[in-house]
Amino acid sequence: MPKHQSAGAGGSTLLGIEERRTRTAGASSALDRWLTRRILAESGQPPLTIELWDGTRIEPEPPPADIVARVEIRDRRTLYGLLVNTDVAFGDALSADRIRVHGDLVTLLETIYRSADAAIPRDSWKRRVTAWLNRPRRNSRSGSKSNIHHHYDIGNDFYRLWLDQEMVYTCAYYPREDATLEEAQQAKMDHVCRKLELRPGQHVVEAGCGWGALAIHMARDYGVHVRAFNISHEQIRYARKRAAALGLDGQVEFVEDDYRTVEGKYDAFVSVGMLEHVGVDNYRALGEVAARVLKSDGRGLIHSIGRNAPAPNNPWIERRIFPGSYPPSLSEMSVIFEPQEFSVLDIENLRLHYARTCRAWLERFETAADRVEAMYDSDFVRAWRLYLAGSVAAFTTGSLQLFQVVFAPGESNEVPMTRDHVYPRN
Amino acid sequence: MPKHQSAGAGGSTLLGIEERRTRTAGASSALDRWLTRRILAESGQPPLTIELWDGTRIEPEPPPADIVARVEIRDRRTLYGLLVNTDVAFGDALSADRIRVHGDLVTLLETIYRSADAAIPRDSWKRRVTAWLNRPRRNSRSGSKSNIHHHYDIGNDFYRLWLDQEMVYTCAYYPREDATLEEAQQAKMDHVCRKLELRPGQHVVEAGCGWGALAIHMARDYGVHVRAFNISHEQIRYARKRAAALGLDGQVEFVEDDYRTVEGKYDAFVSVGMLEHVGVDNYRALGEVAARVLKSDGRGLIHSIGRNAPAPNNPWIERRIFPGSYPPSLSEMSVIFEPQEFSVLDIENLRLHYARTCRAWLERFETAADRVEAMYDSDFVRAWRLYLAGSVAAFTTGSLQLFQVVFAPGESNEVPMTRDHVYPRN
Numbered sequence: 001m002p003k004h005q006s007a008g009a010g011g012s013t014l015l016g017i018e019e020r021r022t023r024t025a026g027a028s029s030a031l032d033r034w035l036t037r038r039i040l041a042e043s044g045q046p047p048l049t050i051e052l053w054d055g056t057r058i059e060p061e062p063p064p065a066d067i068v069a070r071v072e073i074r075d076r077r078t079l080y081g082l083l084v085n086t087d088v089a090f091g092d093a094l095s096a097d098r099i100r101v102h103g104d105l106v107t108l109l110e111t112i113y114r115s116a117d118a119a120i121p122r123d124s125w126k127r128r129v130t131a132w133l134n135r136p137r138r139n140s141r142s143g144s145k146s147n148i149h150h151h152y153d154i155g156n157d158f159y160r161l162w163l164d165q166e167m168v169y170t171c172a173y174y175p176r177e178d179a180t181l182e183e184a185q186q187a188k189m190d191h192v193c194r195k196l197e198l199r200p201g202q203h204v205v206e207a208g209c210g211w212g213a214l215a216i217h218m219a220r221d222y223g224v225h226v227r228a229f230n231i232s233h234e235q236i237r238y239a240r241k242r243a244a245a246l247g248l249d250g251q252v253e254f255v256e257d258d259y260r261t262v263e264g265k266y267d268a269f270v271s272v273g274m275l276e277h278v279g280v281d282n283y284r285a286l287g288e289v290a291a292r293v294l295k296s297d298g299r300g301l302i303h304s305i306g307r308n309a310p311a312p313n314n315p316w317i318e319r320r321i322f323p324g325s326y327p328p329s330l331s332e333m334s335v336i337f338e339p340q341e342f343s344v345l346d347i348e349n350l351r352l353h354y355a356r357t358c359r360a361w362l363e364r365f366e367t368a369a370d371r372v373e374a375m376y377d378s379d380f381v382r383a384w385r386l387y388l389a390g391s392v393a394a395f396t397t398g399s400l401q402l403f404q405v406v407f408a409p410g411e412s413n414e415v416p417m418t419r420d421h422v423y424p425r426n
Numbered sequence: 427m428p429k430h431q432s433a434g435a436g437g438s439t440l441l442g443i444e445e446r447r448t449r450t451a452g453a454s455s456a457l458d459r460w461l462t463r464r465i466l467a468e469s470g471q472p473p474l475t476i477e478l479w480d481g482t483r484i485e486p487e488p489p490p491a492d493i494v495a496r497v498e499i500r501d502r503r504t505l506y507g508l509l510v511n512t513d514v515a516f517g518d519a520l521s522a523d524r525i526r527v528h529g530d531l532v533t534l535l536e537t538i539y540r541s542a543d544a545a546i547p548r549d550s551w552k553r554r555v556t557a558w559l560n561r562p563r564r565n566s567r568s569g570s571k572s573n574i575h576h577h578y579d580i581g582n583d584f585y586r587l588w589l590d591q592e593m594v595y596t597c598a599y600y601p602r603e604d605a606t607l608e609e610a611q612q613a614k615m616d617h618v619c620r621k622l623e624l625r626p627g628q629h630v631v632e633a634g635c636g637w638g639a640l641a642i643h644m645a646r647d648y649g650v651h652v653r654a655f656n657i658s659h660e661q662i663r664y665a666r667k668r669a670a671a672l673g674l675d676g677q678v679e680f681v682e683d684d685y686r687t688v689e690g691k692y693d694a695f696v697s698v699g700m701l702e703h704v705g706v707d708n709y710r711a712l713g714e715v716a717a718r719v720l721k722s723d724g725r726g727l728i729h730s731i732g733r734n735a736p737a738p739n740n741p742w743i744e745r746r747i748f749p750g751s752y753p754p755s756l757s758e759m760s761v762i763f764e765p766q767e768f769s770v771l772d773i774e775n776l777r778l779h780y781a782r783t784c785r786a787w788l789e790r791f792e793t794a795a796d797r798v799e800a801m802y803d804s805d806f807v808r809a810w811r812l813y814l815a816g817s818v819a820a821f822t823t824g825s826l827q828l829f830q831v832v833f834a835p836g837e838s839n840e841v842p843m844t845r846d847h848v849y850p851r852n
Contacts, residue, residue: 114837173844174843174844175844308763308764308767308768308769308770308836309764309765309767310764329760329764330756330757330760330763330764330770331756331757331760331761331764334755334756334757334760335757337734337756338734338735338736338755338756338757339735341734341735342734343734343775343777343824343827344734344756344773344775344827344829345774345775346773346774346775347770347772347773348771348772348845349769349770349771349772349841351769351841352839352841352843353843396839397837398769398836398837398838398839401769401770403770410734410824411540411823411824412824413778413822413824415775415777415778417600417778417779418599418600418601419774419845419848419849420601420849422845422849423845423846423848423849423851425849425851
């Protein structure tokens with residue numbers, strides 16, 4: 001059985017857990033059991049068993065044919081926490097080993113996503129209140145810096161354990177069923193470069209460059225000059241070192257600054273996996289930046305996690321993993337393009353590629369779980385396991401999408417007639 | 427010199443024109459000349475000469491290097507009309523031969539589009555008032571029928587003169603530079619069918635089927651069953667006859683009714699060139715129809731003229747050519763998809779293909795202009811010449827876009843990983 005099928009069996013916090021268990025020992029009451037049934041009903045009666053701390057097992061009514069997993073709630077405080085803000089309480093309790101999942105975590109989360117989506121009407125009062133309560137933090141320049149630091153400056157050594165060798169932390173593109181993560185990340189970068197029709201000598205600005213893989217790929221394989229922005233100190237340091245080692249430091253400039261400070265004129269504007277951290281309030285400003293820096297015959301590409309319709313971010317992800325993050329719907333994204341009268345040329349939805357990418361990350365993460373625990377602790381391992389498994393589930397169930405949008409200044413006729421350049425016939 | 431370079435030189439209305447000229451004979455006044463300069467200034471000083479009825483020529487200030495055309499205003503009433511509602515007055519006067527264009531009509535219109543766009547600020551009071559004044563007619567079911575009758579029931583013989591042999595009256599797809607209109611319309615239908623991944627035996631519903639070319643193409647070349655809706659009596663009659671002649675009447679059913687009455691479940695929902703006539707108020711209902719009739723693993727495609735940002739339709743086109751029409755921006759189109767939580771899989775902008783399609787139609791129309799005049803009159807010829815030339819200009823300058831949107835129910839994982847199926851490697 002893979003380790004993640006029984007989350008939190010690690011030894012180092014076992015003592016702490018036992019203490020908690022002792023503190024809330026005792027039989028579950030009729031109220032406890034009634035509340036548990038309420039939680040199942042509010043979640044749309046997903047086919048899972050909830051086991052309380054005294055061994056009592058509760059199932060949805062009527063009992064479903066296939067139970068996908070058993071969720072063990074290990075003390076009364078955890079049960080009561082689930083009543084207040086279910087997503088946050090569930091994530092925190094799973095991380096702290098106060099909830100244990102017996103069964104496949106991804107399957108459980110997929111089941112919960114599908115069931116909850118069906119249970120709550122789309123325009124309901126509850127969704128709107130939840131949306132307001134869970135609104136993301138604002139991304140002022142200083143706010144962005146602190147939000148980004150929270151996630152991306154955990155340590156390059158940690159990410160190296162489970163990302164591909166070039167440290168690409170965004171949705172890959174699997175051109176074939178049997179492509180590896182490494183191949184799929186290379187293919188994604190080529191997919192982006194082809195969509196932008198990069199030609200040697202052109203100048204590209206990149207907003208949010210991660211560890212620099214795409215900037216380096218564009219410079220090395222497409223012969224362009226790149227100016228790449230990022231506010232994560234750790235990532236910029238890593239990217240500069242790598243560019244220097246490859247002798248590309250004359251061709252790629254990594255700028256440790258907010259993308260909004262960018263100056264000059266460029267043939268292409270590219271941003272892969274940054275928009276999730278920008279916040280809807282700042283989309284118009286992002287569009288203004290793109291309009292200001294793009295040459296009249298230039299092209300832009302924005303690649304971002306998104307939604308089929310506006311919805312709040314998962315509040316546990318927003319609080320514990322990605323502060324300030326928000327995946328927009330296409331109508332929300334249009335605020336980037338329409339006020340500038342950009343012409344949207346091409347939108348591709350790569351949702352199933354991100355489900356596969358996250359699954360590859362989760363598998364590598366599990367393989368390295370002992371080393372992650374040695375670097376941090378077992379709570380950290382459980383929290384990141386939940387985040388990665390939850391991401392697989394969100395993309396598999398369609399709760400999240402991945403949009404790649406190509407655009408150009410509205411007055412430009414230097415746009416491709418067809419998309420044949422993206423699909424070369426060899 | 428092609429005939430359309432000097433619009434309205436036809437003989438049959440020459441007498442009428444002379445009468446009008448006589449009625450307003452006399453020298454232009456200082457006021458007339460001042461007003462003419464105001465019109466040029468309000469239009470952003472486009473590089474053209476305006477010639478008044480007494481031969482006075484007025485040019486923008488400062489005089490531009492390259493004058494693209496000379497616009498002859500043939501009486502005082504026409505000049506004053508231009509001050510009130512410029513677009514409508516210009517279109518009507520050109521149709522009635524009270525304005526003549528000396529020079530290439532498409533080039534003139536492109537110049538006017540570009541110049542006007544630059545002259546009026548995007549968020550200006552003037553744009554908003556114009557938008558309100560020029561709001562399109564509503565498309566209730568009875569309103570739609572009258573609006574559609576106005577355009578599509580002019581007579582099949584007329585459209586046969588300048589459309590391709592299969593009477594496809596929507597944007598073509600030019601896979602190669604040297605493709606003919608006939609080839610490009612076939613390629614467009616294949617492009618649509620590939621995007622929908624049609625397989626033999628599947629059931630397709632088409633909303634707004636024109637003269638039936640796509641429905642017949644899907645049935646004949648992809649082996650699907652098609653139920654195609656249209657409220658134009660003339661078009662349905664033609665389509666039924668053609669399907670019967672091809673022995674496809676068992677496989678394609680043409681329904682003379684509003685698409686909103688459609689019942690049943692289908693593998694694909696397709697609508698090519700109908701959305702322009704639906705009206706934003708009815709987009710949500712259109713989405714509901716698509717959601718109601720699509721199987722959970724089905725796919726939809728909507729192909730429509732659009733805009734980079736919301737803007738009023740050209741009021742002359744809306745009044746004289748296409749009552750009730752409105753080209754939406756992507757944010758406006760999102761009202762079809764987001765309330766139903768459809769997953770948008772693919773958006774392609776085929777703007778330059780429509781510029782080319784309209785140019786091909788204009789060229790064929792010019793070749794047949796004498797026959798069109800014999801069928802109707804010279805005012806009709808000039809009006810349609812302006813409409814076709816204006817369409818070329820609108821797509822060339824980016825005033826109009828052409829969006830092809832592929833979507834699927836949000837919960838479906840029966841969606842393609844890549845777009846390789848649209849671009850077969852032979």
